[in-house]
Amino acid sequence: MNKFIAIVGSNSNKSTNRELLKYMQRHFQPQAEIELVEIAGLPIFKKSADKYVPQEAKEIAKKIESSDGVIIATPEYDHSIPAVLSSALAWLSYGIHPFVDKPVMITGASYGSLGSSRAQAQLRQILDSPELKARIMPSSEFLLGHSLQAFDDNGNLNDQDVAKELDGLFKDFLQFVNISKQLNNANVVNKQKVEKFSWDKD
């Protein structure tokens, strides 16, 4: 069975993005093992001369390395992903590169009707950058709007159409992960390239 790491893109205790990932964890239990990862404990990303990376980031990196894919649920703050998520991704691409060629499914929830659409668009661009170089599932988008009203008392999605949409996307993600495993001819080279890559060099 595939094992996925699900990153909660918020550091708030009452995050509907966490709620969404918990729902996915439970609901898709027969199909995959999903482990939720919190990023709230990470400090703000800061470059240092000795390229220090906090232990917590290294541990998250290890989990991602050994997983079959990553699911990210992002809120939208000011049309973009929260600083805390941006910061986590910066740590997870600073001398360590767990995202290279890793299949990623982007989801997101917001209180309003837009469902973090702009944050997700930016997140795609961020995950495409040379030091993250993730394999984002193409042509797919899961935007959960009005997220405060989206779940019932048991944490299940109220709207059956929305639930069905997510079922379909998750099924696609499983296939995308399997296809990705076969598209690994350049992986070794990619890993080497990213190890050597530096914005500081020409």
Place this chain on the structure above:
Amino acid sequence: MKLVGIAGSIADQSYNRTLLNFIAKHFEGLVDVEVLDINDVPMFNQDNDQTNSAVIQNLSKKISTADGVIIATPEHNHTVPAALKNVIEWLSYEIHPFDGKPVMIVGASYHTQGSSRAQLHLRQILEAPGVNAVVLPGNEFLLGKVKEAFDENGDLKDQNTVNFLQTTLQNFIKFAQVINLISKTEDYEEEDLSAKEGTDTTIQGVDMNADDWLDQAAKKVHAVDGDTYVKLDSGLLTVNQLDYFLKTMPVELTYVDENNQFIYYNKTGSAEDMLAKRVPSQVGDALDKVHPKISRVIKHVKQVINTLRTGKTDLVSMPVPGGDESKSHVMHYYKAMHDEEGNYKGVNEWAVDIKPIVDQYLHETGQKLVKDPNAEIDATSGASEKPEVKVDVTSSASKH
């Protein structure tokens, strides 16, 4: 013009900070730039609101009072650094200092891109409703290959780059002036006649409505008096000479500062002999204290001041109602005062009886006044009775 600069990096060594420091130094004559520090800002978290912390309040205050903001952003993973985004999150949560604020984006990077993608993200972020900054369109300044860009003094080596930077900065200054003019065109209702907000010249720690405000405030700031010289922009007078001079002006002068505080009048005589009755105990009062608490009067005062503050007009004039027209025709004039940079600094009000002037003119030229049969004069109406004069206050009451 006063700008603040924010370097989007908290790294110990930041070329974006170098770039801002260069802008501040090189264009000193053009604009005043203060570079702010975002190093100690805590991670944004809705569950732990630190809006009121000193570091965030200080940033907010600096941005609020600036005429514009320059943000220099590096690029991390195709976006702005988390540290910069983090600051913007705090400044768009419970407080909104960027609202309506002109912003210019610049950026430097090691590679050829010069932070191009981060700058686009930053534009989207600054457009968000909670931020609502007004970002200078076009004028992209992307400084690529930054490691070779500066000399050992932190100056940009390439003259063409400096020239281009100057052009964009000049465009931004013009842009900021226009945006600030639009932002300042607030509704007159927002005029605070209680003067509680204060301004940089407001004397703190003294009750402005106290009868002896003048003595208390003068003591507080160690004001000079008597035969001490005061250098003016085109003259040198002692305080006594200034008083002799102002007291013999043929008009009654009143100084109301930009904070709506009445801080001076030229005491030409005792109150009963004055056209506009003023007494020394009123000096220092907030404007709401020197006007009757009648809503139409308050409304009209606010309209006049706001019209001047927002630059809709520079001069408001109106006759004082109820006088005997055969004896006098007292006019009140309100003129906006500005500093060298065009910032509103208050109202210069003068009252004058123009009847003797008109009489003298008629006498010396051998003319006399006759009634205009077509005129629609409402001689008894004063401005305070006609609050609807509103913004066309430039026209004198005789047109109403």
